[in-house]
Amino acid sequence: MTTMRTFDYIASAADLLTPRTTSLLTAIHEERGRQSVQASIRPDILTTLTAVARVQSIDTSNRIEGISTSDKRLHALVAEKVAPRNRAEEEIAGYRDVLAVIHESHDYIPPTPGVILQLHRDLFRHTPLAFGGRFKDTDNVIIERDATGESRVRFAPPSALSTPELVGRICDAYAEAIRDGHTDPLLVTAMFTLDFTCIHPFNDGNGRMSRLLTLLLLYRNGYEVGKYISLEHLIESGKETYYEALAASTTGWDDGANDYAPFTNYLLGVILAAYREFDARVSAIEGENPSRGGTAGRKTTKARRIAILFDETLSPLSKADILAKLPDVSAVTVERALRALQDDGVIVKIGAGRATRYVRRR
Numbered sequence: 001m002t003t004m005r006t007f008d009y010i011a012s013a014a015d016l017l018t019p020r021t022t023s024l025l026t027a028i029h030e031e032r033g034r035q036s037v038q039a040s041i042r043p044d045i046l047t048t049l050t051a052v053a054r055v056q057s058i059d060t061s062n063r064i065e066g067i068s069t070s071d072k073r074l075h076a077l078v079a080e081k082v083a084p085r086n087r088a089e090e091e092i093a094g095y096r097d098v099l100a101v102i103h104e105s106h107d108y109i110p111p112t113p114g115v116i117l118q119l120h121r122d123l124f125r126h127t128p129l130a131f132g133g134r135f136k137d138t139d140n141v142i143i144e145r146d147a148t149g150e151s152r153v154r155f156a157p158p159s160a161l162s163t164p165e166l167v168g169r170i171c172d173a174y175a176e177a178i179r180d181g182h183t184d185p186l187l188v189t190a191m192f193t194l195d196f197t198c199i200h201p202f203n204d205g206n207g208r209m210s211r212l213l214t215l216l217l218l219y220r221n222g223y224e225v226g227k228y229i230s231l232e233h234l235i236e237s238g239k240e241t242y243y244e245a246l247a248a249s250t251t252g253w254d255d256g257a258n259d260y261a262p263f264t265n266y267l268l269g270v271i272l273a274a275y276r277e278f279d280a281r282v283s284a285i286e287g288e289n290p291s292r293g294g295t296a297g298r299k300t301t302k303a304r305r306i307a308i309l310f311d312e313t314l315s316p317l318s319k320a321d322i323l324a325k326l327p328d329v330s331a332v333t334v335e336r337a338l339r340a341l342q343d344d345g346v347i348v349k350i351g352a353g354r355a356t357r358y359v360r361r362r
Contacts, residue, residue, distance in 0.1 A: 004158075004162055004165065005158075005166065005253075005255075005256050006256065007169050007170050007172075007173035007191075007195060008173060009173045009176070009177035009183065009187070009188045009192070010176065010180050010182075013177065013184065013187040013188065015260075016187055016260060016261055016264055020265060021187075021261065021264060021268065024268040024269065024272060025184055025186060025187075025268065028186065028223075028268060028271055028272050028275060031225075031272065031275035031276065031278075031279070032222070032223060032275065034279060035225060035275060035278055038278075038282050042282065045282055045285050046227075046228060048285070048327045049227075049228040049229070049281060049282075050103075050227050051327070052324055052327040053226070053227060053228050053229055054078060054230075055074065055075065055078050056232065056324065057099060057226075057230040057231070057232040057233065058074070058077075058078055058092060058095050058099060059074055060230060060232045060233045060235070060237075061095060061208055061212075061235075061236070062088075062091060062092050062095055062208065064207060064232070064236050064239060065207055065208060067091050067092065069086075069088055069089050069092060073085075073089065077092055077093055077096065080096075084126050087127065090124075090126040090127040091124070091126070091127065091205075093126045094122060094123040094124055094125055094127070095123060095208060095212075097122055097123075098122050098123050099215075101119075102212060102215055102216045102219065103219075103227055106216055106219035106220050107219075107220065109216060109220075110175075111171055111174055111175075111192070111213065111220075113164065113167045113171055116167065116171075116201075116209070116213070117133050117135070118133065119209065119212060120133050120134075120202055120205060120209055121133025123205050123208060123209065123212075124205065129204075131202070131203045132205075134202075134203075135160070135163045135164055135167070135201050135202065136160045136163060136200070136201060136202050136203045137203065138160055138203070139156075139157075139159050139160050140157060140160075140200055141154075141155070141157070142155040142156075142157065154247060154250075155198065155200075155247075155253075157199055157200035158198075158199055158200075158254075163199060163201045166199045166201075167196075167199060167201050170192055173192075174188055174192045174217075185221035186221070186271070187264060189214060189218060189267075190260065190263060190267045190268065191260050191264065192213070192217060193213065193214045193263075193267065194246070194249050194250075194260060194264075195253075196209070196210055196213060197210045197246060197250075198250055198258075211231070211232050211235065214226075214231070214267070215231065218271070223271065225274045225278055226274065228278050229274040229275075229278050230274075231270055231271070231274055234270050234273055234274060234277075244262075245262045245263045245265075245266035246263055248263070249261070249262045249263035280325075281325060281326075281327070284308075284309075285327070285328050302326070302329045302333050303333070303337040303340065305326060305329070306322060306329070306333075306334060306338070307341060307346065309325060310341070310346065310358070310360040311360065314359075314360075315359070316350055316357030316358060316359040317357060317358055318356060318357050319331070319334055319338065319356070322334050322338075341358075342358075345361060346360065347359060347360055348360075348361050
């Protein structure tokens with residue numbers, strides 16, 4: 001039997017301060033300051049961005065775990081206009097509820113074992129399952145499936161018996177590092193998230209809980225970009241990198257010999273990408289084109305703003321992509337602009353049905 005792990009986030013954070021990690025932290029701190037200024041100037045934009053990010057977060061965090069429903073049902077569930085009608089929708093509704101609590105009350109939700117259990121209980125409150133709000137009662141493993149569908153054990157978490165104490169230890173280590181005042185809370189958040197994932201404390205819902213707790217800790221430390229740009233969506237769009245970073249940082253975890261750097265730098269990269277996406281979306285809503293000198297502040301039509309999106313990306317865009325990037329533009333306006341751009345030969349339609357995308361003709 002192995003000795004139970006201990007955690008010292010203050011000492012571990014000092015080891016993480018490599019040039020790469022430090023540059024990521026510096027960039028995030030600068031972007032946070034910029035976001036604060038933008039938010040104070042245009043608070044109306046935040047409401048629009050929050051509504052879009054909320055739907056994306058609920059959708060993608062569940063989709064990472066294979067839980068989904070139709071777009072129409074998803075929006076109705078998020079708006080609480082319908083009741084869940086199956087297991088997937090029950091879990092989507094639970095994520096909606098927990099996300100709302102974290103958004104609205106994060107300052108009053110400290111990361112303690114009791115609070116974590118309460119959040120997990122609420123995650124499963126719409127289901128008939130009995131394990132919501134309880135730590136796992138049997139040992140579990142983290143399974144990885146390759147492109148061929150073959151599965152293998154990627155990581156064997158600690159036993160169910162040791163789980164309550166380990167969760168208590170990471171909560172204590174987090175609290176101690178934050179009280180210390182000299183350890184960057186972004187590093188502490190990344191280490192806590194990695195350790196929580198490795199402990200895998202529940203029978204189900206560990207991935208979703210890890211992402212919800214990441215948001216909670218970021219919000220509590222003044223990094224609220226996840227309210228306006230879905231971190232879950234960014235994670236889902238680069239899911240393979242997410243799992244690679246987790247795998248790289250779990251090697252040697254049982255013995256306390258793991259390297260937090262791969263996962264920490266991955267998470268910092270996601271946070272930085274979210275801040276930069278926030279900046280881009282605010283500029284787009286204001287009708288600015290920040291990539292072209294001398295155009296800042298110049299208002300453009302909504303159709304022109306849609307056209308600019310295609311000027312600035314090489315990747316195909318779906319209607320949903322455009323609506324996410326320009327949340328103040330209606331679906332009808334997007335459809336009209338796409339038809340006009342196609343008629344003018346500016347963009348080309350590829351795919352069909354839900355797979356429809358549009359790309360600029362080069």
